[in-house]
Amino acid sequence: MRHIFLAALLAAAVVTAPLVPAAAQPGHAPAELGQAVARDLPELMTLYRDLHAHPELSMQETRSAGLLAAEARRLGFTVTEHVGGTGVVAVLANGPGPVLLLRADMDALPVEEQTGLPFASNVHGTTREGLATAIMHACGHDTHMATWVGVARRMAAMRSQWHGTLVMVAQPGEETSQGAKAMLEDGLFTRFPHPTHAIAFHDSATLPAGMIGYSDGPALANVDSVDMLVRGVGGHGAAPNTTRDPIVLAARIVTSLQTLVSRELDPLDSAVVTVGSFQAGTKHNIIPAEARLLITVRSYTPEIRRQLLDGIARIARGEAIAAGVPEDRMPVVTVREAEATPATVNTQALTHQTMDRFRAHFGAQRVQLTRPVMAGEDFGRFRLASPGLESLIFWVGGVPQARWDAAQNGGPPLPSLHSPFWAPDAERVIATATEAMTVAALGVLQRR
Ligand SMILES: [Zn+2]
Ligand SMILES: [Zn+2]
Numbered sequence: 001m002r003h004i005f006l007a008a009l010l011a012a013a014v015v016t017a018p019l020v021p022a023a024a025q026p027g028h029a030p031a032e033l034g035q036a037v038a039r040d041l042p043e044l045m046t047l048y049r050d051l052h053a054h055p056e057l058s059m060q061e062t063r064s065a066g067l068l069a070a071e072a073r074r075l076g077f078t079v080t081e082h083v084g085g086t087g088v089v090a091v092l093a094n095g096p097g098p099v100l101l102l103r104a105d106m107d108a109l110p111v112e113e114q115t116g117l118p119f120a121s122n123v124h125g126t127t128r129e130g131l132a133t134a135i136m137h138a139c140g141h142d143t144h145m146a147t148w149v150g151v152a153r154r155m156a157a158m159r160s161q162w163h164g165t166l167v168m169v170a171q172p173g174e175e176t177s178q179g180a181k182a183m184l185e186d187g188l189f190t191r192f193p194h195p196t197h198a199i200a201f202h203d204s205a206t207l208p209a210g211m212i213g214y215s216d217g218p219a220l221a222n223v224d225s226v227d228m229l230v231r232g233v234g235g236h237g238a239a240p241n242t243t244r245d246p247i248v249l250a251a252r253i254v255t256s257l258q259t260l261v262s263r264e265l266d267p268l269d270s271a272v273v274t275v276g277s278f279q280a281g282t283k284h285n286i287i288p289a290e291a292r293l294l295i296t297v298r299s300y301t302p303e304i305r306r307q308l309l310d311g312i313a314r315i316a317r318g319e320a321i322a323a324g325v326p327e328d329r330m331p332v333v334t335v336r337e338a339e340a341t342p343a344t345v346n347t348q349a350l351t352h353q354t355m356d357r358f359r360a361h362f363g364a365q366r367v368q369l370t371r372p373v374m375a376g377e378d379f380g381r382f383r384l385a386s387p388g389l390e391s392l393i394f395w396v397g398g399v400p401q402a403r404w405d406a407a408q409n410g411g412p413p414l415p416s417l418h419s420p421f422w423a424p425d426a427e428r429v430i431a432t433a434t435e436a437m438t439v440a441a442l443g444v445l446q447r448r
Contacts, residue, residue, distance in 0.1 A: 030361045033154070037434045040150055041427065044434070047071075048146040048426050049119040055108030055135045055142070057125050058173040059182075061086045064106045064145060068170045071149050075156040077168065080192070084182030088170035089192050092156065097164025100444045101195035102437060103379060104141070104148035105174035111136040114420040128176075138418050139175065140203035140398060143429045147201070150434035155441055162445035165193045177223075177341045180378040184385050197350055197390045197444045198382045201433050205417045207397030208404040209425035210432050212358055213370035214394040216351055218300040220344040221272075223376030226295040226312055228253070229332040230280075232325060234289035243287045247280050249323045250291035253316055253331070254278065257295070260311045271308055272298040272374050298374040300343050309335055344380030350390035354440045361439045362432075370395060392440070396433045398424030 047067070056064055065086045072090035073079045080089045086106070110127055112134035113120045123135045148170060155166055169188070173179030189195070207213050230253060232246030254275050261271050273295060280291035295312065299305045316331040358367045383391040399407075399414055400423075407414050415421035 033361075033435055033438060036154060036157070037150060037431055037438075040153055040434070041431055044146045044150045044430050045427055047149060048142055048430060051142040051145055052117070052137050052426075053119045053121055053123075055121050055123055055137045056106070057110065057127055057133075057135055058107040058176040059085050059128060059178055060125065061106040061172050065170055065172070068104075068106075068145060068148060072152050072168060075152050077152065077156070083188060083191075084172065084179060084184070084186040086172040087179065087183045087186070087188075089183075089188065090152065090168040090170075091192060092152075092159070092166040092168075093193070094159050094165065094445075095163040097162075098196045098444050099165045099167060099193045100441055101167045101169055101198040101382065102148070102151060102441060103169045103171055103198065103200040103382070104144040105171045105179065105200075106141055106145055107173055107175050107179070108135050108137045108141065109139060109175055109418060110134070111138040111418065111420050113138070115423040117423055136420060138420060138422050140417065140422070140424055140429070141174070143203050143398070143424060143426050143433065144201070145170065146426075146430045147433040147437060150430060151437040151441065154434065154438040158438075158442070162442055164445040166441065166445070167193055167195055174378055177339060177376065177378045180381040184381060189386060195382070195386065195389060198379075198392075199350075199354070199437065199440050199444075200379045200393045201396050201437060202377070202393065203398040203417075203424050203429050203433075204395035205398060205414060205419075205422060205424070207368070207370070207395055208399050208401055209397050209428035210366060211397035212362065212367045212394055212432070212436060213397065214351065214355055214367070214392075215346055215370060215372045216348070218343055218345050218372045219393050220372065220377040220380065221298040221300055221374045222302075222305045222343045223341040224297040224305065224309065225336040225339050226297055226309070227334045227336065228293040228295065228312070228316055229334075230291040230293065230316070230320070231329040231331060232287070232289060232291075232323075233329065235287050237285035237287055240287060244323060244325050244329070245287050246289065246291040247287070249319060249325065250278065250280065250293060252319045252323070254293065256315045256319055257312065260308055260315070264307070264311060265304065269304055270300060270372075270374070271304055272296070273308060273312070298376075300345075300372065341376035341378055342380045342384050344377045344391075344393055345383065346392050346394075347383070347390045350392045350444070354392055354394075354443055357439050357443045358436060361435065394436070396429050396436065398426075398429045400425040
C-alpha cells in the first residue's frame, strides 16, 4: 500500500473528528446507532480477543466459522455452514426489496506473532502445502469477524427499519484467493438469495484508527502469477561458446521486462511486473540447461492484464531468438490461471451513495478518498460472477492514534498488514466498522 503521502493530511483531520456528528439519515439516528454499538462493544471485543488468540489458516477456519454461525443462529438468521469448505451463509429475509451480501473473511496467516499483546497467538498449524508454521491474524480478519457479528446484531435488532434480504457471508481462504471461488462454486449465488449489492471492508495499516478510506472505481488489483522456464543448452563454464547460457538469457529477459510498464503502457495507467524469484544452476563452472523466473503481475483492467501477459510471452520468445536458442528450446511461460485474483472494483452508484451516508453519519473529515492499492482481494469475484452487482469494499483505519502521531514525528515506522507486529486499535476498528457497515446496509435496504 502506498498512501503514506496522505499521512500528514489525515493526521490533522482525525484529531478533530467528532465521534457523533449532527447530521442524520432518515430511518436512524447516528447517536442511537453509536450508543447501541458501544453497548455491544465489550462482548465484541471479547469475541475479537478470542478469535485473535485462536487464528486458523486458510480453508481451515472451522472454529471461527462455528462461532459466527452460532451467533447468527441465535439472532434468528437462517444459517448454512460448510459452504465452499468452511464458509458460513446467514440469511435474514425481511420482506421484498434488495438482496444485500455483507462479507467478512476469516483466515489468518502463517506468521509468528510478535505484537506482545496479552492475547497474542501462540497457535501452530500446517498449511495445505504441508508447511508447519506459527499462525497469526496479521491481516486483521479477526476484526472483520467481530464486526460481522456486531452488524448482524444491529440489523436483527433494527429489522423494523429496513426491508429486503440480508445475506451475511463468512468467507474462508481470502489470503490464498480460494475462498470466494469455492463458495461461488458451492452455490453461493444459486442455493441462496442472489445478491443485488455486495459490501465488505478491510482494516487498514495506513490510516489512523477510526478513519474510513475508499477508492472510486478500482480498489485492488488483478494479481497474476507467471512461471517462466528459460531453456538453453548447458555445458562447461570454461566453454561458453559450446552452450546457450540460460542465465545470461534470463537476465536479459528480466531487464527487458522492465520496459513493459515503463515503455509500453500508457503513462497514466498503473501496473507492476516484478520478478520475485530467479533460480538457476548448481556450481561455479557449469552452465546450466535451465533458469526459472517467478513473476507477479498487477493491473486494474482486463485489457492491461492481457497486454502485460502477452508482453511477457513476447519478450521471452524475442530474447530467446536473439540469444540463438533453438526453436525447440524456446522459454515456457505459464500463467497460473487457477490462482489469478481479479481486480476489485467499486461500482459508482453504491460507492457514492454509501460515502454520502458515511459523511453524514461520521462527519466528512473521517471519510477520505484513498488511492487504489496493488494488493489483491478475492471479494472482486462476487461482482464478476454476477454482472450488474453493485459492489463496494472500503477501508477502516486501524493504526493506533499514538503510534500514528509518533510516526508522523519521526518515530518508529508503522508495521504493514501481514507484519508480525500489526496490532490495530481493534476497539476503534470494530466500533467504526460496525457502525459503517450498518449504515451502508440500511442505505441499500431502505431503497424502494
Ligand atoms: Zn492479507
Ligand atoms: Zn486481509
